[in-house]
Amino acid sequence: MTLKPQDVLVLLKLVASGAQVRSSYHALARELGMSSSEVHKALKRCVDAHLAVKSEQGVRPLRPALLEFITHGIRYVFPAERGGLTRGMPTASAAPPASVGARRGPATRRADDVRQACLRCAAGA
Numbered sequence: 001m002t003l004k005p006q007d008v009l010v011l012l013k014l015v016a017s018g019a020q021v022r023s024s025y026h027a028l029a030r031e032l033g034m035s036s037s038e039v040h041k042a043l044k045r046c047v048d049a050h051l052a053v054k055s056e057q058g059v060r061p062l063r064p065a066l067l068e069f070i071t072h073g074i075r076y077v078f079p080a081e082r083g084g085l086t087r088g089m090p091t092a093s094a095a096p097p098a099s100v101g102a103r104r105g106p107a108t109r110r111a112d113d114v115r116q117a118c119l120r121c122a123a124g125a
Helices: 005-017 026-032 036-048 063-077 106-124
Strands: 052-055 058-061
Touching: 005 026, 005 036, 005 058, 005 063, 026 036, 036 052, 036 058
Parallel strands: none
Antiparallel strands: 052 058
């Protein structure tokens, strides 16, 4: 039994809605954008991991166990992994600043001229 990140999502949805799953997984699956079988398997894994309990009324999350897992365990179960170099456009911290390597067109030169004129006026005033 290996937990998946979607298992935590399903439990958090149950906690947020204050409900428990009864006989149908369809409504919960539709709200989460998952299939009913994925929700069923996720809840089965959560019951096996003692993060939820199954009873005659349905499956309900064990809030203290879930809180402890999210607070102390989730970073060890789902560690962040830095990937290698891939093809594509660099984003966020991987992207160089916009001014590096960019061609300076006429609009940029005009903006720089205006900025310099403003600085000269402010210095002379």
